[in-house]
Amino acid sequence: MMVPMSYSLVYSARSEIGHHRKNNEDTLRVNLERGFCLVADGIGGGAAGEVASRLFAETADEIFQNASDRSEAEALARVQETFRCANSRVREHAAKHPLHLGLGCTADLMAFHDHGFVLGHLGDSRSYRMRNHHLMQLTKDHSLVQHQLDAGLISPDDARTHPMRHVILRAVGGEDEVSLDLIRGPIHSKDLYLLCSDGLTDFVDDDRLAAILNMDQALAQKVDALIDAALTAGGYDNITAALVQAE
Template identity: 35%
Template structure:
């Protein structure tokens, strides 16, 4: 488990070259081993403009090393208040090279999921560049609606999209843990990206599947409607997952948009 960054109740940035165009964010992050795992192989970075969660695979310490490699390379990519999506791709390429070295003595291979959002400049405004590899997730909460931004790279997601099983059936399917894309396993990284405009009162949730396997989207949405602070929300999400069984490592980041530039 590697934790980079931490809670911040208010952080303001300005668009490059436009000091009057400011955005203010608040965020919090937390992780827990859960009730059944011997170790926590999740890692995260929560330091503006980079927010990401990685869920390692490989057994023993290998999964932890893989997830740490990803968040450390993402953190290394930070060079200012805004980053292009390409910086994420380059960081994942560097992490893949390092994971290849870790995996040399592993018969089963070593890898990790990664999902997150980076604050970037897009069309003369700030946006979240959301990225994903694997089955960790990013959700967007606006106007009391919780929407999953990312698409799971998993066997059951493919079955859902083919109309063979329902989304509810996917959550309890015997192949629910099988993913189709990861960082590592001697494969070039292939992240998906989505551009999400930044709006006032918006909230992002970035989490490992240790949360979403235990806590339904509807329960997450009800909690978000309470408008608790990011740190209170993170604590409650982890508590909910533990109360529901805590079968896996649980990691969550909550990012709130407090202020955006006034319309002109």
Template identity: 35%
Template sequence: MTEPRARLRAAACSDIGPHRATNQDAAFTAPWGAAVADGVGGGPAGDLASAAFIHRLAAGRLDGLEPVQLADTVRSANWDLRAHVERDPSLSGMATTFTGLFASRDGGLLLAHTGDSRAYRLRDGHLVQQSRDDSLVQALVDQGLVSMADAASHPRRNIITASLSGAERDAATVTTHDALPGDRWLLCSDGLTDYVPDEEIRVLMVQNRDAAATAEACVSLALLAGSRDNVTVVVCDVVDTLAADWSAPAATTFHGAAAERFMEGLESA
């Protein structure tokens, strides 16, 4: 397999927040990809759903895949959720959102998404949402029944229309993107975007050069804004492996629920 030139210098920050008993967000970062998942509220074991999916996905090392291969790998990780439910029927109904960014075979990037966790790209100072929310409010916006200005504060904004639950019909939308060194991507749970306007996120993305510092600043701002949810932010800087400042790849790291569950096997492997 040809080694893709594009790589991600990625970092993440996840906080349970002051109003939740558990962190149902999970994330991972690696030079070849990163992702965030948010356990669906109102269902059982949201932390298990997000953590199990993230670990199963990261174990596949999605490095240099084509869109169809990535979609198949997401589907396989989704089946792992079904296996958990088959072993313990009390988990029936657990589900998670998912947004992930991965190096593709052709040297570009692949974005995989389902639910209302989001992906943004900062390029030349402009922050543009690259994912589309799978939500009731987004459907109302598409139909012209709700304005974009009202969508952010709509009382039903947290009702999603797609997620991963282990069902056969579950799927992620996969889109292709160019990988321009200097681009910065942000993947996040709605604990950030429900409370912090895009423009304030953009300012933090521009002001902070370090990916880890940017992720931490975004989480801190969400908590300061009164977020009542878990908050998870992943920041990915697109770098060129031929650049002078490229350093050896870091190991895959897990965050949130994924750092609390399923780590024993990895540490002893």
């Protein structure tokens, strides 16, 4: 029997192929009844990327299917198990299908427990929190460009147009043992969480994200505005955004 949370959640989400891709390698899943939201972005090109992100989402569906409670410990265990199992499944698929060698996916998976969230993160998909009109990035990209930024080798402006900005250092399916970031925090009334693929954040900067999220509009209209901003900027990649708000 699930323990009721101390807050309620509402959401809106959307995924678009963009203007220049033949297929959508992003996978989006929001199931608030089971207590999770995820965005996964395929790596490997063509069908390979789609397979990896789909495997991640299907794994989450299975692991969150019979949640026995909404404790923080339970949420943490399910997030870790999803990444571990999905990593194994992606690597097993690649071993059986040589044409898909090198496939993988980035993934952000947020699990909600009775007083807060547990967020698992691999790659360069991102999660943000808007609280009291202030936008905070919860995750740090596992990318070559982020590594160079941290080392002071390039500036933030350089990073946005760097020719190697899509080189990912950690991903689901990348290594035998998964090494993910785990972020935990409380959920306050009116908190707004954004999970998104790099098809949004590569082309819409944080100031623009904050302006859209602060609009006095319904969640669905905010999601549409996020997607439209990325499409207007060129729509060069698949674009996925999920908004979850606490009430």
